[in-house]
Amino acid sequence: xxxxxxxxxxxxxxxxxxxxxxxDGLSADELSTRPDGRGNSIGWLVWHLTRIQDDHVAGAxxxxxxxxxxxxxxxxxxxxxxxxxxxxxxxxxVAAVRGLSAPLLTVYHEAVHDNTVRYVSGLAAKDFDRVVxxxxxxxxxxxxxxxxxxxxxxxxxxxxxxxxxxxxR
Numbered sequence: 001x002x003x004x005x006x007x008x009x010x011x012x013x014x015x016x017x018x019x020x021x022x023x024d025g026l027s028a029d030e031l032s033t034r035p036d037g038r039g040n041s042i043g044w045l046v047w048h049l050t051r052i053q054d055d056h057v058a059g060a061x062x063x064x065x066x067x068x069x070x071x072x073x074x075x076x077x078x079x080x081x082x083x084x085x086x087x088x089x090x091x092x093x094v095a096a097v098r099g100l101s102a103p104l105l106t107v108y109h110e111a112v113h114d115n116t117v118r119y120v121s122g123l124a125a126k127d128f129d130r131v132v133x134x135x136x137x138x139x140x141x142x143x144x145x146x147x148x149x150x151x152x153x154x155x156x157x158x159x160x161x162x163x164x165x166x167x168x169r
Contacts, residue, residue: 004128004143008120011150015053016113018157019046022164023102030167031105032098042160044097046105047076048086049156054112055085056149060132060142061119066111076100076108120146 023046031043058065067073073082079096128143
């Protein structure tokens with residue numbers, strides 16, 4: 001592995017640690033609690049950040065998402081299309097993410113994390129400059145996409161930690 005891949009593996013590991021810590025020991029009711037009855041729940045935040053990582057890494061790698069390939073979509077039983085990542089969800093959509101368990105969220109996140117680490121570990125320095133999305137100006141390179149996923153995931157993990165701090169107040 002190169003210094004770049006080592007840094008990415010470390011960063012995705014930090015996302016993993018944050019996810020495991022934030023859901024540890026929470027009940028399904030706690031995972032679906034929404035600040036002021038309108039905010040994003042821990043369950044939704046962790047599901048969403050994991051879906052984004054799964055979607056974006058699979059897209060960059062040219063593989064099927066763990067969500068559909070390994071049957072997680074059916075296992076979660078959410079009322080969304082298989083390709084849904086939570087991007088653009090309304091309050092009503094967030095409210096539909098209920099009844100999830102901490103182990104379910106954790107095991108799905110672990111599967112996505114392991115897939116991400118396998119993919120990132122096989123990258124060479126030259127791979128980071130490959131354009132993976134021409135829908136933006138400038139076009140998005142693989143390096144930028146992976147850093148973007150890490151940033152988004154860590155922001156949502158921080159939001160989930162904040163919501164956890166509100167529980168029981």
